[in-house]
Amino acid sequence: MALAREDVEKIAHLARLAVSDEDIPAYARDLSSILDLVEQMNAVDTDTVEPQAHPFELPQRLREDNVTETDQRELFQSVAPSVDGCHYLVPKVIE
Amino acid sequence: MHNKTIARISAGLASKEFSSEEVTRAYLDRIRQLDSKLNSFITVTEDSAIESARVADARIASGNAGPMTGVPMAHKDIFCTQGVRTSCGSKMLDNFISPYDATVVTKFKESGAVMLGKTNMDEFAMGSSSETSFYGPVKNPWALDAVPGGSSGGSAAAVAARITPAATGTDTGGSIRQPASLCGITGLKPTYGRVSRYGMIAFASSLDQAGPMTRTAEDAAILLGVMAGFDERDSTSADAEVPDYSASLNDDVSGLRIGLPKEYFAEGLDAAVADTIHAAIKEYEKMGATVTEVSLPNSHLAVPAYYVVAPAECSSNLSRFDGVRFGYRAEDPQDLEDLYKRSRGEGFGPEVQRRIMIGTYALSAGYYDAYYIKAQKVRRLISDDFRKVFEDVDLIMAPVSPTVAFNIGERTDDPVTMYLSDIDTIAVNLAGLPGISIPAGFAEGRPIGLQIIGNYFAEARILNVAHKYQQATDWHERSPDGF
Numbered sequence: 341m342a343l344a345r346e347d348v349e350k351i352a353h354l355a356r357l358a359v360s361d362e363d364i365p366a367y368a369r370d371l372s373s374i375l376d377l378v379e380q381m382n383a384v385d386t387d388t389v390e391p392q393a394h395p396f397e398l399p400q401r402l403r404e405d406n407v408t409e410t411d412q413r414e415l416f417q418s419v420a421p422s423v424d425g426c427h428y429l430v431p432k433v434i435e
Numbered sequence: 436m437h438n439k440t441i442a443r444i445s446a447g448l449a450s451k452e453f454s455s456e457e458v459t460r461a462y463l464d465r466i467r468q469l470d471s472k473l474n475s476f477i478t479v480t481e482d483s484a485i486e487s488a489r490v491a492d493a494r495i496a497s498g499n500a501g502p503m504t505g506v507p508m509a510h511k512d513i514f515c516t517q518g519v520r521t522s523c524g525s526k527m528l529d530n531f532i533s534p535y536d537a538t539v540v541t542k543f544k545e546s547g548a549v550m551l552g553k554t555n556m557d558e559f560a561m562g563s564s565s566e567t568s569f570y571g572p573v574k575n576p577w578a579l580d581a582v583p584g585g586s587s588g589g590s591a592a593a594v595a596a597r598i599t600p601a602a603t604g605t606d607t608g609g610s611i612r613q614p615a616s617l618c619g620i621t622g623l624k625p626t627y628g629r630v631s632r633y634g635m636i637a638f639a640s641s642l643d644q645a646g647p648m649t650r651t652a653e654d655a656a657i658l659l660g661v662m663a664g665f666d667e668r669d670s671t672s673a674d675a676e677v678p679d680y681s682a683s684l685n686d687d688v689s690g691l692r693i694g695l696p697k698e699y700f701a702e703g704l705d706a707a708v709a710d711t712i713h714a715a716i717k718e719y720e721k722m723g724a725t726v727t728e729v730s731l732p733n734s735h736l737a738v739p740a741y742y743v744v745a746p747a748e749c750s751s752n753l754s755r756f757d758g759v760r761f762g763y764r765a766e767d768p769q770d771l772e773d774l775y776k777r778s779r780g781e782g783f784g785p786e787v788q789r790r791i792m793i794g795t796y797a798l799s800a801g802y803y804d805a806y807y808i809k810a811q812k813v814r815r816l817i818s819d820d821f822r823k824v825f826e827d828v829d830l831i832m833a834p835v836s837p838t839v840a841f842n843i844g845e846r847t848d849d850p851v852t853m854y855l856s857d858i859d860t861i862a863v864n865l866a867g868l869p870g871i872s873i874p875a876g877f878a879e880g881r882p883i884g885l886q887i888i889g890n891y892f893a894e895a896r897i898l899n900v901a902h903k904y905q906q907a908t909d910w911h912e913r914s915p916d917g918f
Contacts, residue, residue, distance in 0.1 A: 359780060374850060384816065
């Protein structure tokens with residue numbers, strides 16, 4: 341699979357990554373060669389194989405619906421770039 | 436002092452031959468003197484180490500010590516440590532002071548172990564050479580122009596150079612075993628779920644597993660005993676009993692059935708590595724083990740499947756780094772999208788961005804079945820291969836890496852060449868099995884590791900078999916010149 345410039349731009353947008361124009365050709369080349377590697381999987385027929393998401397296919401563990409966490413808002417906000425009270429500040433999103 | 440194993444340090448502390456503060460200061464001195472050659476530490480926590488050593492000495496004096504009480508060690512910088520920078524080798528987290536401890540860190544604190552600092556690593560554990568770190572590459576103490584392997588290369592180099600007696604690592608595709616092999620130390624990747632992932636910065640959650648990196652299997656048994664166990668904070672933690680890994684170290688290995696997977700000895704394996712592995716297996720035959728050739732026919736599909744599964748999970752896990760709640764934030768964002776894109780574009784290095792993009796592509800509409808579902812199907816084929824082989828043998832032995840440590844810069848031009856460095860370790864992660872690397876020889880002065888792979892939760896047997904080899908050989912006792 342050879343990716344074009346536009347493919348890389350689209351993927352970078354979906355991944356919310358700012359990629360500079362001059363870096364796009366290198367990413368296109370590297371991602372294409374990784375996809376070539378990955379596509380070696382197609383050599384094997386897997387039509388009758390069930391996908392395996394996880395080494396142990398156990399159901400998700402459930403617990404009682406009790407409060408187990410205490411409020412640590414101030415501690416967790418202490419590592420945020422910009423806060424105001426209980427809010428995280430970001431550029432204006434609503435005009 | 437620095438040539439002692441953990442078992443020996445623990446005994447010396449118990450008999451009051453030396454104090455934890457003395458041992459801790461000795462290692463801090465070595466880090467200060469020698470780590471400028473290796474770059475194996477990102478952060479050295481000197482003051483808190485001395486403080487914990489004093490607390491440990493009081494605990495030892497009160498007769499309430501365990502095997503790790505007062506023993507210095509280091510954590511890979513992927514484990515959250517409260518009040519201490521936890522960078523994961525990334526600019527994204529260069530300013531991140533963790534507000535909480537990982538379960539692994541909590542367990543070692545409770546055991547009384549002394550943390551010397553946080554070790555360098557490939558950015559977000561994505562790499563096989565420890566060259567993608569924001570803090571610069573780690574050097575291999577056996578050859579300073581060579582890589583230590585990755586991603587737990589800082590831990591491996593530091594243990595090999597005897598500037599810490601032990602360290603933690605994590606292994607998503609070989610990141611404990613491969614650097615252990617390239618640095619000539621012992622590194623165990625436990626069964627998936629054996630050690631809690633809570634507070635271990637996530638890369639690929641269905642593969643990530645933490646484990647010990649030590650000089651000997653005996654020491655790995657001590658560390659695993661502390662690390663292992665059920666944790667309700669990890670949704671895939673294994674609710675299985677933790678055996679006494681030290682108790683079975685000396686069990687007899689006669690009658691042990693060893694399988695050699697022919698695919699791991701095929702083209703591409705360096706001749707010196709092959710000779711070393713065969714020589715190690717002869718040692719086991721001398722001890723009464725039987726050896727048979729086995730087949731893992733889908734081995735060649737492991738790297739391709741991994742480079743869908745791991746990037747897919749990474750693209751999802753790393754979406755949390757958005758410049759809003761923690762970590763790096765770009766200057767003067769124009770709007771919210773610009774904030775996300777530039778914080779991530781500037782905060783992540785190129786290898787991390789490549790993997791996020793591969794994962795995003797594999798999970799995007801129209802490609803999900805062809806890549807992600809296909810990879811999960813191949814994953815089952817690989818797991819089934821191991822299941823079948825373990826009906827006939829007790830353990831599998833193989834190389835860890837097809838070559839010895841390569842030179843810094845040698846494999847950085849082409850990501851696929853770098854990815855193939857993990858060709859002998861990745862299948863074990865896809866299947867979720869435990870595996871260890873132990874020192875088994877050298878070629879051109881660079882270490883070679885033997886990989887021992889066991890069935891699910893067979894860590895005690897793996898450690899036992901590794902220990903018996905270390906009783907019969909002295910490869911694990913060699914130390915690099917200048918350290």
